[in-house]
Structures are given as C-alpha cells and as structure tokens.
Amino acid sequence: IILNVVLLLNFVIAILSTTFANYEPIQAGLYYNVIVSMFPTMEWDSHFGAIICSQNPLSVIQVLLNPLQILLSSNATPETLIGxxxxxxxxxxxxIALISSLAFLGANLVMLPIAYAMLTGQLLLSTLGEDAVAGGMMRFLTFLKFAILGPFYLTYSLFVDQAVFIYNLYLEGPKDPLGKRKLSGILDEQGLNTFEVTLDRMIIEQELKKKALLKAAPEEANLLQNEQGGFVVDFVELNRRLQGEYGVIEEIRRLVYDHRSKSKFIYNPYTKKHQ
Incomplete structure (x- = not known):
C-alpha cells in the first residue's frame, strides 16, 4: 500500500510539473486558461434569446412560451427564428416594462405637488428677500407666473417624462457598455488637434493678459502664473470651449484626461497639481 501511494504521489507530481512547464512561459495558470475558459457564458442568441428576457417571478411566463417557441421553430428558417x-x-x-412605467408614473405623481409647493415657496422667499424695488417686482411677477402656470408646466412635463421613460425602456443598450471601444484614427486625430488648438489659444490669451497686467498692475500678474512659471489653465473654461468646438462631452472627457499631450504639463487649480 505504501509503495502504491508513493507511486501515485510521484505520478501526480509528474503531472503537475508537466503542467507547470507548459504554462509557466506564458505566466498563466491551468485554472485560468483551461477551466475558466470552458465555463459556459450567457450570451445573447438571436434565435432563442427570449429565454433570458424575464425576471423572477415573471419568468414563469417562459414555462408557457418555451415549448411553444420550440414547437414553432422546429422547421423554421433562420429569418423566421429571429422573428x-x-x-x-x-x-x-x-x-417588466408595464410595472416599471407604472412605478415611474406613481413616483412622479407623488413628487409633482411637492415640487410645486417647494418651488413656489422658494420663489416667494426670494421675492420677500429682495431689497430693490425693481428687482422685487420682477421676482414677484415670476412668482405670480409660476403660481398660476406652474401646475400646467409640471403636468406637461409629467407626460413628456413618461414618454421619454417608455422610449428608453425599449432603447438598445450600448454596443460597448464597458467603454473599451477604440476611436478611429480620423476621430482620434481630429479630437486631439481640437484639444491642442484650444489649449494653445488659451495659453496665448493668458500670455497677452499677463503682459497687460505687467504694465497696469505688476503685483496681480502672479495670479496667472503657477509655481513652475507656467500658466494656470482654467479647466472649466477649457471644457466649455471644447464643448462648443467639438460638441461631444464624452469625447471631451477622454481627450482631456486620456489623450492630452505629454509635452504639455497643465496646472489644475482645483487639485493643485500639474497634470
């Protein structure tokens, strides 16, 4: 028995050493490369993907639909299966869409009078707190306008919000939900050029401001200069200009933080760091 155990142990060690020799060069383990890769993954199937469209306890609907779907698709063409x-x-x-829509509508109906009361109260407080007569009259007219027409505006927005909510329920999800898509070469180059031109333009404006301040008020010129002698760049203004010229907020965020030129070190006045 002892001899058999020793032989079996040597056999296991030989298997493990062979496995290690095969996977060590690629720095990956047997568990990750073989076992995990064989796990079944839930992927959308254009022929039978309806199986995963229900959540408990509504998934009981599938008990009736699955046999019917299998029966109808036994001799169907691929186009018929997709349909x-x-x-x-x-x-x-x-x-699910019906229950979600009713819940959203109910929440809006509850919040509508609360929103009307709170906003009306804020408008009234701002009217009473205004010292200037002209400003007080303008605020009072705004308060009076909202007090009369506010319920109609809010009711209209209720229907609009409900329509947008239902539309989004049936809107297709993003093709790349994790945001790993890669920009095309043209879009990437175009966006980078836009960022560079906008940033260079702002730096030139800062230089002109500094020269003007050096003549008028030299002590205030240091406000435009950081510790390293560069120029302080207002990221809020930079984003505003990029949005106006480029038009896509998500692309602006990516350009500012992922595609900025390594040759320029921008001082962020909010984090007090050079980025």
Missing amino acids: LNTVFSHTSYAP
Whole structure:
C-alpha cells in the first residue's frame, strides 16, 4: 500500500510539473486558461434569446412560451427564428416594462405637488428677500407666473417624462457598455488637434493678459502664473470651449484626461497639481 501511494504521489507530481512547464512561459495558470475558459457564458442568441428576457417571478411566463417557441421553430428558417424570438422577447419583457412605467408614473405623481409647493415657496422667499424695488417686482411677477402656470408646466412635463421613460425602456443598450471601444484614427486625430488648438489659444490669451497686467498692475500678474512659471489653465473654461468646438462631452472627457499631450504639463487649480 505504501509503495502504491508513493507511486501515485510521484505520478501526480509528474503531472503537475508537466503542467507547470507548459504554462509557466506564458505566466498563466491551468485554472485560468483551461477551466475558466470552458465555463459556459450567457450570451445573447438571436434565435432563442427570449429565454433570458424575464425576471423572477415573471419568468414563469417562459414555462408557457418555451415549448411553444420550440414547437414553432422546429422547421423554421433562420429569418423566421429571429422573428419568433423578437415576438417572444417583447412578450416576456412587456410585464417588466408595464410595472416599471407604472412605478415611474406613481413616483412622479407623488413628487409633482411637492415640487410645486417647494418651488413656489422658494420663489416667494426670494421675492420677500429682495431689497430693490425693481428687482422685487420682477421676482414677484415670476412668482405670480409660476403660481398660476406652474401646475400646467409640471403636468406637461409629467407626460413628456413618461414618454421619454417608455422610449428608453425599449432603447438598445450600448454596443460597448464597458467603454473599451477604440476611436478611429480620423476621430482620434481630429479630437486631439481640437484639444491642442484650444489649449494653445488659451495659453496665448493668458500670455497677452499677463503682459497687460505687467504694465497696469505688476503685483496681480502672479495670479496667472503657477509655481513652475507656467500658466494656470482654467479647466472649466477649457471644457466649455471644447464643448462648443467639438460638441461631444464624452469625447471631451477622454481627450482631456486620456489623450492630452505629454509635452504639455497643465496646472489644475482645483487639485493643485500639474497634470
């Protein structure tokens, strides 16, 4: 028995050493490369993806739909399978959409009078707190206008919000939800050039400001200069200009923080650091 155990132990050690020799050069383990890669993953199937469109306890609908879908798709073409799957997907998702819409509508109905009362009160307080007569009259007219027309505005916004909510319920999700998509070469180069031109323009304006201040008030010129002798760049103004010229906020964020030129060190007055 002892001899068999020793032989078995040597056999296991030989297997482990061989496995280690195979995977050590790529710095990966057997568990990750073999076992995990074989795990089944939940992916959308254009023919039978309706199975995952319901949540508990509404998934009981699938007990009725699955046999019917399998029966109808036994001799169907791929186009017919996709059409059937679309119909069953909407059927399974409809109760979820209905319940979500009713919950959203109920919450809006509860918040509508609260919002009207709070905003009316704030307008009244701002009217009473105004010292100037002209300003007080303008605020009072604003208060009176909202007090009369506010319920109509809020009711109109209630229907608009509900329509937008239902529309978004059936809106397709992002193709890349993790944001790992890569910009095309043209878009990347265009966005980087826009960022560089905007930043250079702001630096030139800062230089002109500094020269003007050096003539008028030399002691205030230091306000435009950071510790390293560079210029303080207002990131709020930079983003505003980029939005006006480029038009896409998400691309602006990526350009500012991921694609900024390594040759320029920008001083952020909010974090007190050079970025």
